[in-house]
Structures are given as structure tokens and as C-alpha cells.
Amino acid sequence: MTTPSNRTDDVRMRGFARRTTVAEAIGWLDGRVQRLDEELLPLRGAAGRVLARDVASEVDVPGFVRAMMDGFAVRAADTAGASPYHRLPLAVVGESMPGRPFAGRVGPGQAVRTMTGAKLPDGADAVLPVEVVEIQGDRILAAGEVSPEKHVGRIGEDIQARSIVLAAGRRLRPQDLGLLSSIGAAQVPVVRRPCVRIVVTGNELLPAGSKPQGTKIVDSNGPMLEALVARDGGLAVNPGIVGDDPGAILDALRSPSDIVLVSGGSSVGQEDIAPSLVTEHGELRIHGIAMRPSSPTGMGWLDGRVVVLLPGNPVSCLCAYDFFAGRAIRAMGGRAADWPYRRLRAPLRRKAVSTVGRMDYLRVRLIDGQVEPLAIGGASVLSSATRADGFVLISDDSEGYPAGTEVEVFLYDT
Amino acid sequence: MTTPSNRTDDVRMRGFARRTTVAEAIGWLDGRVQRLDEELLPLRGAAGRVLARDVASEVDVPGFVRAMMDGFAVRAADTAGASPYHRLPLAVVGESMPGRPFAGRVGPGQAVRTMTGAKLPDGADAVLPVEVVEIQGDRILAAGEVSPEKHVGRIGEDIQARSIVLAAGRRLRPQDLGLLSSIGAAQVPVVRRPCVRIVVTGNELLPAGSKPQGTKIVDSNGPMLEALVARDGGLAVNPGIVGDDPGAILDALRSPSDIVLVSGGSSVGQEDIAPSLVTEHGELRIHGIAMRPSSPTGMGWLDGRVVVLLPGNPVSCLCAYDFFAGRAIRAMGGRAADWPYRRLRAPLRRKAVSTVGRMDYLRVRLIDGQVEPLAIGGASVLSSATRADGFVLISDDSEGYPAGTEVEVFLYDT
Numbered sequence: 104m105t106t107p108s109n110r111t112d113d114v115r116m117r118g119f120a121r122r123t124t125v126a127e128a129i130g131w132l133d134g135r136v137q138r139l140d141e142e143l144l145p146l147r148g149a150a151g152r153v154l155a156r157d158v159a160s161e162v163d164v165p166g167f168v169r170a171m172m173d174g175f176a177v178r179a180a181d182t183a184g185a186s187p188y189h190r191l192p193l194a195v196v197g198e199s200m201p202g203r204p205f206a207g208r209v210g211p212g213q214a215v216r217t218m219t220g221a222k223l224p225d226g227a228d229a230v231l232p233v234e235v236v237e238i239q240g241d242r243i244l245a246a247g248e249v250s251p252e253k254h255v256g257r258i259g260e261d262i263q264a265r266s267i268v269l270a271a272g273r274r275l276r277p278q279d280l281g282l283l284s285s286i287g288a289a290q291v292p293v294v295r296r297p298c299v300r301i302v303v304t305g306n307e308l309l310p311a312g313s314k315p316q317g318t319k320i321v322d323s324n325g326p327m328l329e330a331l332v333a334r335d336g337g338l339a340v341n342p343g344i345v346g347d348d349p350g351a352i353l354d355a356l357r358s359p360s361d362i363v364l365v366s367g368g369s370s371v372g373q374e375d376i377a378p379s380l381v382t383e384h385g386e387l388r389i390h391g392i393a394m395r396p397s398s399p400t401g402m403g404w405l406d407g408r409v410v411v412l413l414p415g416n417p418v419s420c421l422c423a424y425d426f427f428a429g430r431a432i433r434a435m436g437g438r439a440a441d442w443p444y445r446r447l448r449a450p451l452r453r454k455a456v457s458t459v460g461r462m463d464y465l466r467v468r469l470i471d472g473q474v475e476p477l478a479i480g481g482a483s484v485l486s487s488a489t490r491a492d493g494f495v496l497i498s499d500d501s502e503g504y505p506a507g508t509e510v511e512v513f514l515y516d517t
Numbered sequence: 518m519t520t521p522s523n524r525t526d527d528v529r530m531r532g533f534a535r536r537t538t539v540a541e542a543i544g545w546l547d548g549r550v551q552r553l554d555e556e557l558l559p560l561r562g563a564a565g566r567v568l569a570r571d572v573a574s575e576v577d578v579p580g581f582v583r584a585m586m587d588g589f590a591v592r593a594a595d596t597a598g599a600s601p602y603h604r605l606p607l608a609v610v611g612e613s614m615p616g617r618p619f620a621g622r623v624g625p626g627q628a629v630r631t632m633t634g635a636k637l638p639d640g641a642d643a644v645l646p647v648e649v650v651e652i653q654g655d656r657i658l659a660a661g662e663v664s665p666e667k668h669v670g671r672i673g674e675d676i677q678a679r680s681i682v683l684a685a686g687r688r689l690r691p692q693d694l695g696l697l698s699s700i701g702a703a704q705v706p707v708v709r710r711p712c713v714r715i716v717v718t719g720n721e722l723l724p725a726g727s728k729p730q731g732t733k734i735v736d737s738n739g740p741m742l743e744a745l746v747a748r749d750g751g752l753a754v755n756p757g758i759v760g761d762d763p764g765a766i767l768d769a770l771r772s773p774s775d776i777v778l779v780s781g782g783s784s785v786g787q788e789d790i791a792p793s794l795v796t797e798h799g800e801l802r803i804h805g806i807a808m809r810p811s812s813p814t815g816m817g818w819l820d821g822r823v824v825v826l827l828p829g830n831p832v833s834c835l836c837a838y839d840f841f842a843g844r845a846i847r848a849m850g851g852r853a854a855d856w857p858y859r860r861l862r863a864p865l866r867r868k869a870v871s872t873v874g875r876m877d878y879l880r881v882r883l884i885d886g887q888v889e890p891l892a893i894g895g896a897s898v899l900s901s902a903t904r905a906d907g908f909v910l911i912s913d914d915s916e917g918y919p920a921g922t923e924v925e926v927f928l929y930d931t
Contacts, residue, residue: 165734261900
């Protein structure tokens with residue numbers, strides 16, 4: 104995390120007198136988060152992680168000339184003129200198997216039985232495929248000819264020593280692990296996973312796994328945020344409910360982490376403690392964003408760490424996470440900042456109404472290839488985000504779209 | 518796993534005399550794999566898992582009438598006619614906070630300070646937002662009127678008791694965990710992860726983490742397959758190298774698992790032990806597939822488990838995994854059988870040549886929005902699959918496509 108160096112160009116809001124635009128908030132955030140440092144991981148734990156540095160190979164792969172077919176290692180010249188009608192005899196003097204090379208040398212008129220991947224014996228320069236050979240005891244009859252280098256893989260054909268095999272920033276795919284293994288990499292330098300302190304506030308909350316009782320409700324944002332953080336490559340540290348107590352919340356804000364997410368109490372009401380704490384002990388740079396839902400979102404920093412204040416309403420919490428917190432976590436972990444959601448384009452079944460000056464995050468369903476905005480409920484209705492197939496954005500310069508407009512849908516089902 | 522019940526409609530191949538088509542092989546496999554049974558998981562470990570049963574709520578959410586705004590709980594009738602020019606006084610008799618409801622009852626001419634999410638006190642039927650109120654000590658002046666039910670959330674607004682909140686087969690999203698938490702679900706019934714025995718054969722192989730030495734090469738398929746299996750929701754059990762010893766390979770084939778993947782030795786060469794073992798102790802139903810790479814792929818069953826024989830060449834191994842093994846693993850875990858790869862359509866920069874009767878899996882790069890087939894190397898060159906951005910399929914009824922043809926690209930970077 105960098106500490107802000109230039110206060111004059113910052114977008115500062117007090118209360119919700121003026122709401123920051125989504126673009127401004129993202130701009131502030133992008134300027135404040137940095138890719139984390141590296142850690143060395145055993146190869147087998149590195150799938151999906153992001154390379155912190157270029158990786159070069161110390162070795163050629165393969166490190167020896169190899170047979171690329173099952174057949175017989177020969178001197179190509181010995182097969183000149185061979186055909187089904189003019190078969191040429193060769194003496195079989197041994198075999199070369201993968202990992203068990205032939206110890207001798209192939210002389211004129213000789214052949215060594217060989218398998219794909221085995222070392223080509225010294226003296227041989229080609230592989231005569233088994234399909235063009237008749238085997239007769241300890242000799243073969245070549246029924247076809249091969250040219251030098253035929254069915255032979257050269258040293259470094261796959262990877263050359265000192266070449267860069269994978270570049271910094273690469274998110275490691277399964278085949279990348281195979282490649283790294285083949286060059287003898289036991290450990291790989293990857294970007295450290297961001298440690299994300301999730302602070303769920305609210306005296307009305309019972310921990311996940313409880314039954315709702317009377318006016319006590321069960322925390323839904325905690326489990327949701329943990330899953331979102333894991334999806335985006337972060338490591339949720341010490342998640343759990345913190346009561347609406349300023350001391351406890353401040354302790355949580357200051358506990359070791361790379362970024363802090365606070366759920367609930369992000370508005371300007373009497374019990375909205377977190378914004379006051381960030382203002383008092385750090386700096387609350389953005390508070391109130393021109394979007395729906397999630398307008399009570401806040402951002403700032405404290406003890407050098409970015410703090411994102413997420414609204415307590417679960418849909419607002421999801422939306423604010425997706426716009427801001429997830430972006431920051433992905434970037435810190437070296438991933439692309441963009442959403443991990445798949446996208447498609449489809450026409451609206453009904454008009455979608457918004458207001459200029461506000462970004463709308465509209466939950467939608469796909470019905471017969473068309474986009475149906477969900478009419479149900481507000482930001483407190485989490486089932487609107489589980490019934491939805493995804494969401495559509497209506498930008499802050501738009502009043503919405505008439506029915507039939509083709510829109511881009513971000514699909515929740517990644 | 519089912520045991521094949523009808524042998525007459527099976528596609529049986531002996532050796533590679535005739536190669537099975539990709540579609541036939543998928544058809545056989547799809548008929549043999551079934552979704553696994555369920556297990557109960559704590560909610561917090563369930564993200565990304567697949568629901569084994571419908572989940573119904575035992576409770577209404579919310580379970581009480583709640584305020585949807587910060588303000589004052591009132592009897593709506595008491596605000597009739599209130600406006601900025603005709604402000605009506607109400608006595609503040611207490612407060613209702615989230616989790617700490619007002620114990621009394623709101624009478625005529627009374628108001629109770631309330632916050633979003635708090636229980637609406639008995640006697641009140643609406644919330645007067647704080648924005649239309651002037652606070653004067655222990656009374657307020659209402660400067661606007663509200664109708665009954667205004668800013669009030671009803672019982673079961675989010676979720677109704679006895680309703681199905683998430684259906685069997687759902688892959689759980691972060692917001693689904695939030696929803697399940699809110700209904701008091703401590704555990705969720707999910708499809709068990711398939712246990713996948715990965716059997717890597719080859720005397721020439723050193724374990725991942727070693728340096729290549731002489732003609733010994735380092736296993737690349739093991740780490741790659743482990744990552745692929747994890748990506749597709751499987752659990753790699755006891756992965757590692759098994760020498761080319763029939764007894765050791767048979768033990769591995771018979772060790773407890775839901776499906777077995779064998780890498781290497783799947784061809785018809787002298788040291789291709791696995792196909793013989795499956796033939797002898799189970800049934801090798803498919804051996805040799807009309808595709809490039811990966812033609813030596815085999816499939817069968819042994820001890821009631823599906824066995825997929827993957828070629829040892831790393832690109833062939835990746836391709837055969839993607840076409841067959843991954844599909845089976847995803848289906849057993851309750852996921853969609855389709856590839857998890859993102860897709861895009863773009864024109865070919867160069868022609869792509871194939872042969873009728875064979876499916877081609879062509880590694881490609883995207884260059885300036887166009888699709889460039891990678892010319893490099895064969896199936897033994899793993900770097901061709903790490904340099905590629907994805908792949909294009911050329912179906913077995915096609916001789917390929919001329920330059921400029923728009924093709925579908927499956928992107929490795931998921």
C-alpha cells in the first residue's frame with residue numbers, strides 16, 4: 104500500500120453531500136493498491152497463482168536426442184532404396200527404451216529397437232517406424248527409407264536452456280505446472296495472496312450456522328465475503344462478527360492484514376461507527392458513491408492499509424465488493440483487475456430505467472435468450488441476487504434502455 | 518459407476534484397427550459415469566460445490582416486520598396532512614435498533630426512533646424517514662406524510678418458510694452461501710468430490726521437483742493432471758509415479774477411487790502395460806480414437822470403475838484429459854460436463870488443415886484479434902500448449918478451414 108502523496112487531486116466527500124462517481128472511486132482505489140511481494144511455493148501448490156518473476160529454464164528439454172516414434176534407430180543411409188519390393192536387412196544389436204538407453208553405438212547395417220521418448224543411440228541418425236519393418240528374429244527387413252533426422256527430436260526442441268519459459272504476471276495453468284516440472288522447477292516464485300481482514304459489524308447478528316432468533320438475524324455477509332475473497336485469490340483472515348463497539352472495531356481495523364473490508368455500519372446513521380473510526384484514525388477518502396445499490400460505500404486508509412466500508416444490506420455488500428474490494432484484492436494478488444464473470448450480449452425483455460448521475464447494478468435473469476430485469480425487492484433482499492443469472496450495468500450517463508436494447512450481461516455462474 | 522449392461526451396442530475396438538470417433542467415445546463415457554452421492558459440508562466450505570438436493574427454508578427471512586429506512590416508526594394516520602409548511606408533533610417514546618427492539622407499543626401521537634433493519638415496534642405501521650423530520654429533544658416534527666406499510670419490510674419478504682431457496686444441481690455461488698446462512702443452514706448437502714487415482718507410468722520418469730538427469734526426464738503429466746483434476750472439482754488421491762511394472766500398475770488400478778487416470782503406456786507398444794491389464798482384469802472398451810493428438814487414448818472399466826488411459830506425450834495427455842477424463846470428473850461431481858473454458862469467435866490468420874475422419878485439437882494464439890495456429894512441434898512439445906492462448910477444434914467431417922474463416926476458440930486462461 105502506498106500512502107497518499109498528493110491531497111489536492113483527491114476526491115473528498117463529507118457525508119453524502121456529493122456522491123463520488125464509480126469511476127472516480129475506482130480511480131482512487133487503483134492508485135492505492137499495488138501488487139504484493141512474492142513467495143516461493145512448491146510447484147504442486149501453484150496452480151492458479153500468479154508468477155512474480157519470469158522463469159527461465161536452466162536445462163534443455165529434452166536434454167538428449169530422442170526417438171519420436173516406436174521403431175528402429177538406424178543410419179538413414181542404410182535405408183536408401185528400401186521399399187516393400189526391395190527390402191533391406193539390418194542386424195538388431197540392442198534396444199533403447201525411455202530411461203534405459205542403448206549403451207553401444209549403431210554401426211553400418213545395424214539397428215537398435217527403440218521406443219518413443221527413448222534416447223537415439225550414438226551412430227544412429229533416424230528412426231525407421233515399426234510399421235515399415237518386418238521383424239525376423241535378430242534382424243529386420245526395412246521396407247521403406249528414411250532421411251536423416253526423420254522421427255528424431257533434437258535437444259532443446261521443447262525448451263532451450265536459458266530461455267524464459269513463462270513470464271511474470273502469468274496465472275499458472277495446469278500445463279504450465281507440467282512445463283515447470285519438466286525443467287526441474289521444485290519451487291515457483293508467485294505473488295503472495297492478499298490477507299483480507301473481514302470485519303462484520305452489527306449487534307443484531309448471529310454467527311453463520313446459527314438459527315435466526317427473534318430480531319436476531321444470521322450473518323449472511325461474512326460467509327458471502329469469505330467465498331468472494333477466496334474466488335478472487337485472497338485469504339480471509341480471522342473473519343467473524345465484531346459487535347458495534349468502537350474499540351473492538353478499531354482493533355479489527357488495525358489487526359495485521361493487507362486490506363480490510365468492513366461490512367455494515369458504513370452509512371451516516373448513529374451506529375455507523377466504522378466511518379468515524381477511519382476518519383479519526385486514518386483518512387476516509389470516499390464516502391457515498393453515485394450508484395444503486397451500494398451508495399453508502401466508503402473507502403479510505405488506516406495504518407497504511409486500504410479499508411473498504413461495505414454496506415450491510417447483502418445485495419449492496421455484494422455489489423460494492425464486486426466494484427471495489429474484489430478489484431483491489433485481484434490486483435494485489437497480481438490478477439487482472441477485471442471481473443471474473445463471463446459475459447454475453449442479449450436483448451432486454453423489458454425496459455430498464457435508471458437516473459442520470461448514478462450507476463445502476465441491475466440483477467437480471469435470462470429467459471429464452473432475453474434479459475429480464477428482476478423487479479423484486481431492494482438491496483436487503485439477498486434472494487434477488489441468488490435468483491438472478493447475473494447483472495447488467497446502466498452507466499451514470501444513461502437514463503436506462505428501452506425493451507429490445509442489446510445489453511451486456513455479467514454472469515454470476517463463473 | 519454402472520457396469521455395462523448391454524454389450525451389443527458398445528463400440529469395441531481391438532488394437533487400433535479402427536479408431537473410435539470422439540463422439541462415440543464421449544457417448545460411451547457419458548453412459549458410464551453417474552453423479553456421486555452426497556456429503557454434508559459446513560456452510561463455509563461449500564463455495565463452488567454442487568447441491569445434491571433442493572434446500573428449503575425452515576424460516577421466514579426476515580422473521581419479523583422490519584424498518585427499511587432510518588427514521589421514526591409511527592402510525593401512518595398520525596402523519597396525514599404533514600408537510601414542511603404544516604409540521605405535526607409526535608412524542609418520541611423510545612428506540613428500536615437492529616437486534617434490540619423497542620419493548621413497548623407505539624400509541625397515537627407517538628414515535629419510536631428506528632434504524633434500517635430494526636423490528637418495527639408494535640402499534641406502528643410505517644417509518645417516517647429521518648429526512649422529513651425535525652428533531653426537538655424528546656419530540657419530533659413530521660414534515661411529510663407516509664402511508665401505511667411505507668418503508669416497512671414484511672415477514673418473509675426475502676425468503677418464505679417452506680420455499681425452496683436453491684435447487685439440486687446448483688453450483689454454489691458466494692451469494693448462495695449468504696442466503697443459506699441467513700436461513701440458518703449450518704451444513705449443506707453437496708455432491709461428493711470424485712476421488713481420482715492418477716497413475717503415472719514410465720521408468721524414465723523422475724518425480725516432480727527433481728532435476729532432469731541424462732535420459733531420465735521429470736514427470737510433467739502428474740502435476741498437470743493434479744491441477745486439472747482440482748480445477749474440475751476432483752480430489753487427486755495418492756498421485757505419483759508408478760514404474761512400468763504390471764503388479765504395481767494393477768495395484769494402483771485397484772486402489773480405492775471413483776475413477777482412474779493412467780498416464781503413459783497407453784499405446785500398443787511392448788511396454789504399454791496398462792491396456793493389457795485393463796483387458797485382462799476388466800474390459801478395455803475403447804482403444805484408439807480418431808483424433809490428433811491423443812489417438813492412443815483408451816477407456817474401459819475395472820472393478821466397476823472407469824479407467825481412462827491417457828497418452829504419455831504431454832500435449833496428448835492434456836487433450837485426452839480435456840476431451841474425456843475431465844468431462845467424466847465434472848459429471849461425477851455434479852458439474853456441467855462442458856468445458857470450463859471461455860470461448861470467443863475470431864477469424865483464422867492462416868488456413869488450418871485437417872483430415873476427414875479425425876478430430877483435430879489445434880493449439881492457437883490470438884494475434885491482433887485473429888487466430889494463429891501454432892506450427893511448432895508435435896504432441897511431445899508441452900511448450901506448444903503453454904505458448905498457446907487456447908485451442909480450436911476441427912471436426913472429423915472437415916478438411917480444415919481457409920484463412921479468414923471465423924472459428925470458435927476455447928481459451929486456456931479460465
